[in-house]
Amino acid sequence: MNDLARIDVHQHLIPPEFREALGRHGMAGWAPFEWSEAGALAMMDDFGIATGLLSLSTPGPHLGDDLEARELTRRINERIAGMVQRRPDRxxxxxxVPLPDIEGSLEAIAYAYDQLSTDGVVLLANTRGTYLGDPKFEPVMAELGRRSAIVSIHPAHLEGRPVPGLHPSLADFLLDTTRSAINLVLQGVTRRYPNIRFILSHAGGFLPYAAHRIATLANVVDPAVDRVAMLEDLSSFYFDTALSGSPTALPSLGAFVRPGHVLFGSDSPYASGKTIGYFTNNLDRFAGLDEAAHTAINRANAEILFPRLALRRHEIERSQS
Structure with missing residues (x-):
């Protein structure tokens, strides 16, 4: 795809204040890549991305201290908002939000929506072992539901000792996202707050592939769980294609998710240009999708979720005609 047509719902930034905070906490290795606004735009031009929705990746802004996390959250959110204000087309x-600080998270949500006009919120799948769906996070979910929020769920590191030689990105991140999605459904969050649109990173981890196993065994473990209803709830999520445009992942997505619920994602800058190219080219060449389906994944589905991007495209097209 040579023209700037895609909307990338899974693109990160590594701002200097985040890098500095990680360094202070001895966590510099969590942000190993260089990032700049110019570099992000160049990557987007290379892969036909019109607009990238930026988010902070794991470990998020809370590095141990509530007050520090609140300040860091505000600075990062203001930085992104400034980029959007300068280039709303791109x-x-x-x-x-600074979870597990509930009060700070509610303040960050209010500020992001009321002052910064955010497009959505990013939440980590787990915060120090507590997963989304846990009753501790209910005030945050209630507020996101009140605002009909779009929530990008990004994996975090699993609690416990890692497997030597097995980087978390290989399997742990996929399990983390899957755990979070299951817990949100089992705890009834998706039913209590149907106005929240959740986007699962990396094609939902293992979820599309294993959904029928998950729902069936959930009923075995607890007969009160309705298998059919659980499958319906699991399919209500949105799924991005970051690192997942492959001949094995795409058929699982197509067989499981609802129409309109697959969105393009790059995972830049944590994914290199070579890696993005591999998965994007596979997506573009996947024979299981017709032209309309490719257009839907690349742009149209996201324009429904984010109407301002569709409006902006129409404005640009009118100015060029």
């Missing part, structure tokens, strides 16, 4: 925003 950038969008998923605001960070």
């Amino acid at each position: 950038f969008g925003m998923f605001a960070s």
Whole structure:
């Protein structure tokens, strides 16, 4: 795809204030890549991305201290909002929140929506072992439901000792996202707050492939769980294609998710240009999708979720005609 047509719902930034905070906490290795606004735009031009919705990746802005996390969250969200204000055609925003600080998270959500006009919110699948769906996070979910929020769920590191030689990105991140999605459904969050649109990173981890196993065994473990209803709830999520445009992942997505619920994602800059190219080329060449389906994944589905991006495209097209 040579023209700037895609909307990338899974694109990160590594701002200097985040890098500095990680360094202070001895966590510099969590942000190993260089990032700049110019570099992001160049990557987007290379892969036909019109707009990238920026978010902070794991470990998020809370590195141990509530007050520090609140300040870091505000600075990062203001940085992204400034980029969106300068280039609303090229950038969008998923605001960070400083979980597990509930009060700070509610303040960050209010500020992001009321002052920064955020497009959505990014939440980590787990925060120090507590997963989305846990009753501790209910006030945050209630507020996101009240605002009909679009929430990008990004994996975090699993609690416990890692497997030597097995980087978390190989399997742990996929399990983390899957755990979070299952817990949100089992705890009834998706039913209580149907106005929240959740986007699962990396094609939902293992979820599309294993959904029928998950729902069937959930009923075995607890007969009160309705298998059919659980499958319906699991399919209500949105799924991005970051690192997942493959001949094995795409058929699982197509067989499981609802129409209109697959969105393009790059995972830049944590994914290199070579890696993005591999998965994007596979997506573009996948024979299981017709032209309309490719257009839907690349742009149209996201324009329904983010109407301002569709409006902006129409404005640009009118100015060029």
